[in-house]
Amino acid sequence: MGRLFGTDGVRGVANADLTAELALGLSVAAAHVLAEAGTFEGHRPTAVVGRDPRASGEFLEAAVVAGLASAGVDVLCVGVLPTPAVAHLTGVLGADIGVMLSASHNAMPDNGVKFFARGGHKLADELEDRIETVYEQHRTGEPWTRPTGAGVGRVTDYVEGFDRYVAHLIAVLPNRLDGVKVVLDEAHGAAARVSPEAFARAGAEVVTIGAEPDGLNINDGCGSTHLELLRAAVVEHGADLGIAHDGDADRCLAVDAAGEEVDGDQILAVLALAMREAGQLRRDTVVGTVMSNLGFKLAMEREGIQLVQTAVGDRYVLESMKAEGYALGGEQSGHVIVLDHATTGDGTLTGLMLAARVAATGRSLAELAGVMERLPQVLVNVPDVDKSRVHTSQEVAAAVADAERELGATGRVLLRPSGTEPLVRVMVEAADIEQARTVAGQLADVVKSALG
Incomplete structure (x- = not known):
C-alpha cells in the first residue's frame, strides 16, 4: 500500500479513492493511535468534526462520525466551517481530535480527510504513519477493540461553533x-x-x-x-x-x-x-x-x-x-x-x-x-525524467551555474523534483520576463537531455 497521507491529509476522488469505508477505518485508527500515544490521558476523548459544502462531505462526515463514536470518542459536529475554524475549535474546546473533510482548492469530485491533534495542530508524520499501519492491520483482518454500552461515543451538533x-x-x-x-x-x-x-x-x-x-x-x-x-x-x-x-x-x-x-x-x-x-x-x-x-x-x-x-x-x-x-x-x-x-x-x-x-x-x-516588486517568475515542468538525479548531475549543475552567472543578483534559479510525479520543476526569476523564459527553456532542455 502506498502512503495514504499526503502533505495535507488523505485526499482523492470521493467514493472512488476516498470511500466511506476508508474514512471510517481511518477515524477508528486515529482514535486508537492517539489513545496509545497518551493523548487522551485517561479521560473520555472528544472530537470536533467539520466539513466543506461538497456533496460527498455529507456521507463522509457520517462515516467519520460513526468511526469515532464506535471507538468511544464523543463527537461535536460543527457542520460546514473552514479548516482553520475546525482547528481553532479543537483547541479552545479542549478536544483530543479534530477532523476536517475537504479537498481544499481541488475540484468538486475530490474530497479529503485531515486530522488535527489536541490543541488544533496537524499530526506529526510519525502519527500519520502509525494511523496508516493500524488501519491496514484492521483492513487485513486484525480486529478492533470495541467499547459497548455506555462506552460508545455520543454525537452532538455543536451549533455554537460558527459564532x-x-x-x-x-x-x-x-x-x-x-x-x-x-x-x-x-x-x-x-x-x-x-x-x-x-x-x-x-x-x-x-x-x-x-x-x-x-x-x-x-x-x-x-x-x-x-x-x-x-x-x-x-x-x-x-x-x-x-x-x-x-x-x-x-x-x-x-x-x-x-x-x-x-x-x-x-x-x-x-x-x-x-x-x-x-x-x-x-x-x-x-x-x-x-x-x-x-x-x-x-x-x-x-x-x-x-x-x-x-x-x-x-x-x-x-x-x-x-x-x-x-x-x-x-x-x-x-x-x-x-x-x-x-x-x-x-x-x-x-x-x-x-x-x-x-x-x-x-x-x-x-x-x-508596493513595498515589494514582484519579479517575473517562470515555471517549467520537465516530465518523464529521473528526478532523483537532479541534484547530483554534473551536467545540470554546470547549466545552473551558468544561468546564475547570467542572471546575477536580480535573478534566481530553482530546480525541484516533484513529490508526486516523475518530473522536475524548473523555476527561474529575473528582472525581465523574456530573460526568465529564455533561461528557463534552456535549463529545461538540459534537464531533459541529462536526466531523460
Whole structure:
C-alpha cells in the first residue's frame, strides 16, 4: 500500500479513492493511535468534526462520525466551517481530535480527510504513519477493540461553533474596518457564511460573490484559483480591495482597487511591516518557502526583516515557526499563518488583517503592496525524467551555474523534483520576463537531455 497521507491529509476522488469505508477505518485508527500515544490521558476523548459544502462531505462526515463514536470518542459536529475554524475549535474546546473533510482548492469530485491533534495542530508524520499501519492491520483482518454500552461515543451538533469562531476573528483584529469596501469571493466553499459575517461585524461594507454553495459548485470558476470574477467585481463596485478564498478557506489571495492581483508574498510583506510596527513580529523574522518570489526577499532585506525559507508546503512553514518561535509565515499561494491567533493558515483572518491595515493607514492596497516588486517568475515542468538525479548531475549543475552567472543578483534559479510525479520543476526569476523564459527553456532542455 502506498502512503495514504499526503502533505495535507488523505485526499482523492470521493467514493472512488476516498470511500466511506476508508474514512471510517481511518477515524477508528486515529482514535486508537492517539489513545496509545497518551493523548487522551485517561479521560473520555472528544472530537470536533467539520466539513466543506461538497456533496460527498455529507456521507463522509457520517462515516467519520460513526468511526469515532464506535471507538468511544464523543463527537461535536460543527457542520460546514473552514479548516482553520475546525482547528481553532479543537483547541479552545479542549478536544483530543479534530477532523476536517475537504479537498481544499481541488475540484468538486475530490474530497479529503485531515486530522488535527489536541490543541488544533496537524499530526506529526510519525502519527500519520502509525494511523496508516493500524488501519491496514484492521483492513487485513486484525480486529478492533470495541467499547459497548455506555462506552460508545455520543454525537452532538455543536451549533455554537460558527459564532464562537467569528467572535475569535473579530477579537484579534488590531482595528475595525469602518470605511473599507470589500468584495469577498467565497469559492462557494466553507467560508460562504463565516467570512461575510466576520467582515460585516468588523465594520466593512461587504459585497459577496461565490457565496451560494450547492454541494456541486465549490471552486467552480471562482475563488483563489480563478480571480477573474473577483477582479471584475472589485472594479464594478468601486471597492477598496477584494479577497478570494479556496474551498476550505485556509488561504487568501487579494486584488487591489484596480483589479490587480496581490499574491501571498505581497500579503506577507504588508502584514510583516504591520506586525513589526505593532511589536508583534518576533525576532523581526518572517518565514516563507524556497518558492517565495525574489522580490519578496529583496524587499524584506531592504526593510531590515529576515526571511527564513523552508521546503514548499505550509506544514514546513509551520514547523519552522513553531520550532523557532516566529509569529508570521506563509506561501505565495496565500497560505498565511499568524501563529499567535491560528494553528494553521486562515484565509478569513488573513483577509481581515489585510483590510485592517488598509483601514488603519488610509493607504490603498496597491500602495501597501508596493513595498515589494514582484519579479517575473517562470515555471517549467520537465516530465518523464529521473528526478532523483537532479541534484547530483554534473551536467545540470554546470547549466545552473551558468544561468546564475547570467542572471546575477536580480535573478534566481530553482530546480525541484516533484513529490508526486516523475518530473522536475524548473523555476527561474529575473528582472525581465523574456530573460526568465529564455533561461528557463534552456535549463529545461538540459534537464531533459541529462536526466531523460
